Amino acid sequence: MIRDTDTPTALINARVVTPDGVRDDLAVCLRQGRIEALATSGIPDDADVIDLLGRYLLPGFVDVQVNGGGGVLFNDAPTMDSLRMMTRAHAAFGTTAMLATLISDDLEVVERGREAVDAAIAAGLPGLLGLHIEGPFINEARRGVHDAAKIRALTAPVLEQLRPLEHGPTLITVAPECLEPGMVRRLVERGFTVSAGHSAATGAELVAAIDEGLSGITHLFNAMSPLGSREPGMVGAALDSEAAYCGLIADGVHVSDTSVRIAWRCKGRDRMVLVTDAMPPVGTQLEHFELLGAKVSVVDGICRDERGALAGSCLDMASAVRNIRRITGCSLSDAAVMASTTPAAFLGITGERGAIATGLAADFAILDYDLRPVATIIGGRTAWTASGGTRPV
Numbered sequence: 001m002i003r004d005t006d007t008p009t010a011l012i013n014a015r016v017v018t019p020d021g022v023r024d025d026l027a028v029c030l031r032q033g034r035i036e037a038l039a040t041s042g043i044p045d046d047a048d049v050i051d052l053l054g055r056y057l058l059p060g061f062v063d064v065q066v067n068g069g070g071g072v073l074f075n076d077a078p079t080m081d082s083l084r085m086m087t088r089a090h091a092a093f094g095t096t097a098m099l100a101t102l103i104s105d106d107l108e109v110v111e112r113g114r115e116a117v118d119a120a121i122a123a124g125l126p127g128l129l130g131l132h133i134e135g136p137f138i139n140e141a142r143r144g145v146h147d148a149a150k151i152r153a154l155t156a157p158v159l160e161q162l163r164p165l166e167h168g169p170t171l172i173t174v175a176p177e178c179l180e181p182g183m184v185r186r187l188v189e190r191g192f193t194v195s196a197g198h199s200a201a202t203g204a205e206l207v208a209a210i211d212e213g214l215s216g217i218t219h220l221f222n223a224m225s226p227l228g229s230r231e232p233g234m235v236g237a238a239l240d241s242e243a244a245y246c247g248l249i250a251d252g253v254h255v256s257d258t259s260v261r262i263a264w265r266c267k268g269r270d271r272m273v274l275v276t277d278a279m280p281p282v283g284t285q286l287e288h289f290e291l292l293g294a295k296v297s298v299v300d301g302i303c304r305d306e307r308g309a310l311a312g313s314c315l316d317m318a319s320a321v322r323n324i325r326r327i328t329g330c331s332l333s334d335a336a337v338m339a340s341t342t343p344a345a346f347l348g349i350t351g352e353r354g355a356i357a358t359g360l361a362a363d364f365a366i367l368d369y370d371l372r373p374v375a376t377i378i379g380g381r382t383a384w385t386a387s388g389g390t391r392p393v
């Protein structure tokens with residue numbers, strides 16, 4: 001496994017994680033990069049049979065917020081090489097589809113990032129799904145570690161310059177209170193998926209943006225107006241919305257366990273999106289890195305700048321899955337939905353990925369009994385194994 005995707009492959013003896021529970025009785029048949037069948041009996045005679053020895057087979061993780069990994073920050077070098085390093089680093093944690101993410105930067109950097117992602121997808125880089133433009137159209141009052149000098153207004157001429165990818169989904173995070181009425185709608189019309197974040201919006205301002213087509217909340221609770229008594233703020237309006245998908249950094253640091261459980265009860269698995277907000281150290285032993293000129297230290301897996309502010313995370317998706325189970329007590333199926341199915345729904349690609357179902361991309365995270373990654377398959381090919389071999393087990 002699995003170099004040649006023309007030969008059918010059958011994954012047997014897996015504990016297959018579906019939205020409806022874990023199934024022990026399914027063989028998952030792959031051909032040409034797709035899931036050809038889920039079989040309870042009879043696999044193709046010519047199939048390469050791979051015994052997964054009772055490991056968990058999850059749909060590959062879809063991470064909509066990846067700033068870096070493998071020692072690389074996408075902002076620093078928005079190139080194909082960076083994307084290769086980032087996808088490779090995150091494949092070791094079950095991520096099969098990521099949105100490379102740019103934090104607030106000059107529009108020329110955003111454009112270079114867009115071109116690099118489009119070119120990499122067109123070239124078939126495994127594990128890359130699209131682009132997330134997080135800023136610069138955000139509220140300075142809630143900028144977190146974003147560089148204040150990069151933040152700018154989204155004027156009509158700038159909006160006309162902004163282009164989404166040609167080859168994949170493009171997510172853009174904006175502070176809705178900093179935009180003229182109608183701009184969220186125009187972004188949606190131009191092909192962007194629009195999310196609110198780094199924002200001091202009132203509840204009413206967020207609701208107005210959702211009415212214009214905004215569909216996401218970027219790292220719920222972090223860098224946004226909190227829930228109050230008479231003013232629900234971003235957090236209150238996001239929790240109250242039945243429509244909005246909420247990204248959540250479940251690293252045990254960015255959001256308290258209590259707040260995570262409140263979000264889980266309000267939003268449920270069909271609106272919660274596990275994200276990493278990952279920085280360069282993921283997949284490395286780095287203890288320091290530079291974030292747009294600021295020195296960031298990694299201590300006990302936590303990234304902080306010299307002011308002590310959280311500067312992204314060292315989280316990986318497999319850890320997020322383990323954490324959300326521990327914090328909420330949710331099932332493994334629920335966690336897999338939040339790590340794959342719901343982010344795919346948020347991006348409008350459930351016909352392509354986000355579940356183990358016939359016809360979808362053959363993207364899988366294979367985890368052991370402790371939910372630690374054993375192997376990752378992207379498009380029917382082995383992308384990473386813990387053993388270093390080419391067969392997943």
Ligand SMILES: [Zn+2]
Nearest residue numbers: 134144219223
């Ligand atoms: Zn952010």
